[in-house]
Amino acid sequence: MxxxxxxxxxxxxxxxxxxxxxxxxxxxxxxxxxxxxxxxxxxxxxxxxxxxxxxxxxxxxxxxxxxxxxxxxxxxxxxxxxxxxxxxxxxxxxxxxxxxxxxxxxxxxxxxxxxxxxxxxxxxxxxxxxxxxxxxxxxxxxxxxxxxxxxxxxxxxxxxxxxxxxxxxxxxxxxxxxxxxxxxxxxxxxxxxxxxxxxxxxxxxxxxxxxxxxxxxxxxxxxxxxxxxxxxxxxxxxxxxxxxxxxxxxxxxxxxxxxxxxxFKRHPCCASTHPAVDALLRITAEHDLEAADIAAIRSWTHPRRLRHTNRPNPQSGLDGKFSVQYVLARAVLDGSVRLDHFEDAAVHDPQVRAFMSRIVAEPHPEAVMESTEHFFADVEVTTTFGETFRTYVDRPLGRDRDHPLPPGALETKFRDCAAPVIADDAARAIEAAILGLETQANIRTIGDVMREGVRQTEPRRAAFG
CATH class of the missing domain: 1.10.4100.10 (2-methylcitrate dehydratase PrpD)
Incomplete structure (x- = not known):
């Protein structure tokens, strides 16, 4: 059986x-x-x-x-x-x-x-x-x-x-x-x-x-x-x-x-949006573009990914995590996608809403439904001065061993995630213990450090990008 x-x-x-x-x-x-x-x-x-x-x-x-x-x-x-x-x-x-x-x-x-x-x-x-x-x-x-x-x-x-x-x-x-x-x-x-x-x-x-x-x-x-x-x-x-x-x-x-x-995730939102974000960030960096320079953005992704990310009118922070239009607007306006972008109020920011009207998300016409290669994005930017730039990303950074995050990025991400919640010395001890997990005689010791290191003040929200 x-x-x-x-x-x-x-x-x-x-x-x-x-x-x-x-x-x-x-x-x-x-x-x-x-x-x-x-x-x-x-x-x-x-x-x-x-x-x-x-x-x-x-x-x-x-x-x-x-x-x-x-x-x-x-x-x-x-x-x-x-x-x-x-x-x-x-x-x-x-x-x-x-x-x-x-x-x-x-x-x-x-x-x-x-x-x-x-x-x-x-x-x-x-x-x-x-x-x-x-x-x-x-x-x-x-x-x-x-x-x-x-x-x-x-x-x-x-x-x-x-x-x-x-x-x-x-x-x-x-x-x-x-x-x-x-x-x-x-x-x-x-x-x-x-x-x-x-x-x-x-x-x-x-x-x-x-x-x-x-x-x-x-x-x-x-x-x-x-x-x-x-x-x-x-x-x-x-x-x-x-x-x-x-x-x-x-x-x-x-x-x-x-x-x-x-x-491993670079952006704190639905993974199906990541290839488009990476493609857009590459275009804006390579051509030194700001929001005011952009007249229109078109994004093509696999229909399997677009089915739950084609959300041109997100109504909450959670909804925004699944809106490719919203995260692309944030990538342009802020240069990164951060956790504080997914507060309910942030999703209704008038400046972001206005920019989202320039973004169109469509299924890629050459997508193969039977394929496991469905984490790609094709993004085109049309500028206000009439130029067009287009970039294809086969997989976002962090998606696999062939597209790794920069060395040390995950350790930095851990410290940023932990910082609002536990003391820095406790976070460093936990990081070292997990990266040397085989040497830990009893997992309870890591839990002890975690509980003892909890900050007593109201946690602040970390800003990731």
Missing amino acids: LLERLSQRAIAVRLDDVPEDGLAIARLAILDTVGVTLAGASEPCTQIAERALGAVGKGTATLFGRSAMVGPLDAATINGTASHALDFDDCSNSLGGHPSAPVVPALWALAEQEGASGATVLDAYVTGVEVETKIARGVNFHHYEKGWHPTATLGTFGAAAACAKLMKLDALVFTNALAIACSMASGLKANFGTMTKPFHVGQCARNGLYAALLAREGLSANPAAMEDPQGFLMVFNGEGKFDAERMIDEFAAPFDLMEPGIA
Whole structure:
């Protein structure tokens, strides 16, 4: 059965099997996720999730950005929501979503409860990402285009697998965890642009952790819940719309975090807008253009990406994160796209609204729907003095190993994310600990530093660009 085969391969993953550059990516991904979670801790969606649970002040797991500890399931929910609150977390071409945010909050909460070592956490993280992304290879992109939010639906399996691996569950119980996860997966793209999108991640982190805990306690499930006629594949994708063998044949060969790799975000908005932003910034820099010099902008992107980013009239900050027109206007007017651009008031700035009228976003006429190469953009700028400049970006910076961010960029991003929330010395200690994760005897020590370093003043919002 499919889940049995997946479980066997997941259990067989060893850190010794992961090349050093793959481990370096994994450490940076965990660091990046911790950073964006700290930055998202004070967002309204995170605070709502916390209030609704009413669980602060009791438990074994750190609540990021707070001095409190809560129960592991509550920590996974709240920290998971925070990790995606700013849409600044990493991405995956295979997943069609965000690979680390579903896994790290669930794994961190469990690791603190269990007193797990850093090496154990790193091994579990690599395993969780591999499971979710290989399932994704078997169901995408029909799964994505049908309206499911893969970060949430498939991230549930990543969280469950990571937690099962950390608890060293045997093959039978590990399979049960994934079978339980089949009934817990959920998340609709209809809620993009609202607080429910980041809550998807909190929910799937919790559900993945809960599935693994339930399996450890003996809850039964159908080991054929993936391929059953009324199982995950048929219900979520439908007959003829998946390839189950791709999940198995390509498992850890290569590891997905290496090929196609983890995509790290340069801009704090929907990744589908990033290629157009990079192309436009390149044009304005190369030709020394300012907003007053620009008469019109045309952006062509893959229809799969434009479907949820063609928003010429965003009504909120969250909505603005998914508006290619809005982020392009900000890129021109401010020279970068920053977190403070996604305040509700910023989206209604009259100057920005006026400039957005010069921007047209269209599907690229040569796009191939079956292709996995869908993170490109073709941008054309017409100036007020009659010149036209056009640039094509195949993938944005940070999208893969062939388009890396500048060296040290992720470490700088982590410090910027952490700065409003925790003291600088605590942030430096956390950064060093995560970048040397295998040397940490107990992950709880990092949580201790995080809680003790929380700033007592009201956090200010960091400005990223």
